[in-house]
Amino acid sequence: MNKNAKLPETEEGTVLFNVDPIMLKYHYEIDYLHSYAQDSPFFAGLAQKKLLGSHCPACETTYATPRSHCMDCGGATHWTELPQCGRVHTFTTCHFGGEAFLKETPFTLILVEFDGAETLFLSRLLGADPDEVRIGMEVQARFVRNSKFLATDVYFVPA
Amino acid sequence: MRPVYMITGGITKFTKANPEKDFRLMVKEAFDYALADVPGLGREDIDGSVCSYFSDHFTRQLKAGAMVQDYLGLCPKPSRRVEGGGATGGLGFQSAWEAVASGRMECCLAMGFETMSRVNTWKGNEFIALASDTNFDYPVGGFYTGYYAMMVRRHMHEFGTTVEQMAKVAVKNHANALHNPYAQSPARLSVGDVRSSPMVSTPLTILDCCQMSDGAAVAILASEETVKRLGVRPVRVSGLGCGTDAMRMADRPHGKVPLLPHEDEADYAQLKYPGVHSFRGGRSAAAQAYAMAGIRNPAQDLDFVELHDAYTSSEIQTYEDLGLCRYGEGGAFVDAGAPFLANLDYGLDFSGMERFARIPVNPSGGLLACGHPVGATGLMQAVFAFWQLQGSIQKHLGDGTLQLPEPRRGLIHSHAGTGTYITVSILEAE
């Protein structure tokens, strides 16, 4: 037993953001191991400059954003290559965004519709000023050369 | 199932940042207000609680609901957390209804909060965007205003909706809130003010969007026996519905409109539904709630609506989902003045009212003007609807301007994601 036990102290300070009430400011960061799991072939496809969707053989539905099981019948879908030309279904130009994307603003988001697919695909449109974008406009897929295995490895430009 | 009544409610003032109080104290304030409004109602009458809050990221405190439960002195009674994005409060309200309707509890507290000021606005937007698919949506856009902007762009394309019609919704809700001391951003605005405010995601300006907020709200639901014992003037929860849709709006089908009783298939012969222009979950929730409450024609059978106007655009889209007007008529509904209060001057000229029934929407000011502390929002709507139906707006707001003349039936609508969870609840004066 030691009645004079003392907690060792360090020189590190605390960032006080406010004193009344007391508010601390601290940084928070974490490394995740995010698995694409059953969606992985889509991201592998981007690295090969392929746009992969899902097809349900029972419902004859083609999903432009992949899902390994069908939303209607619950059956397993198989991978199918989508055309690399589509049309703008809708669009917006973002002048603000989540913190992680602020440095990329302004950027234009589009939902792309493809012939032969029942659902849409979210992507970015480059090469068109905000006031040049139209619903129904033809767009062409482009792929980054150094794949990052992100959905942004594919983007679209005016066809 | 047995009848369930709302017997009291309370809210804190919604504000951009309230560092003086943490979530426990904010809920406590709203809870104490609700208890004080019913003489004879005490903590001992509460059999358990449902706690609604959206994001653990905002407080960096997991199991925050357990802390509220003990702070309110409700341990060891039952409690649970309910979470469903923007619809968290509405889901919590319905969960409390279930506890009483099933007979599990005689009296259940629904308590909700969010403290969004603990991170900056753009980090907050990032947290909210994490409530979109993190494989396919978040990394591309990562911004809910962008998603809603794409939805309304398609609504404009399908139906001819205009940005001026959207701006009028902002004018309405901010002006209503001038008479609501709980609201975060009451303001007298013009259409020009809304359009000239900073562009966030084309075509939505910052005044087309609700603000992040700190706040709490509670609603207390009870059985008929409890109502009689306490001698309160209750409001009955007469209808409930909940609908859902695919997380990714890219996955929404393009099919047929599920019709409400007053609609005709011929109305929508050409319409591919819901696409990204409409909220199928909202239509589904409304249809269930109307069937339960016996509502045939919502615009005539309801006296007011408090709906989830996170964006001016989504208020217009929601008029249609709820059947206040037909799909495609939302913009004209605004131009006619149908959702505006009859006794306020908004500085706008209306025309085309012969096509619609007047039904005030968001007399409180809605999310656009009250703020959107996510887990509290759906309960805030319940509290304002309750006070409307009790005829006690003057008492609780210190201003009777927003009190509707003898309303019988009101609707509250809570909405998550790009329409992924949506609740509709009907409240009726007894």
Ligand SMILES: [Zn+2]
């Ligand atoms: Zn299928």
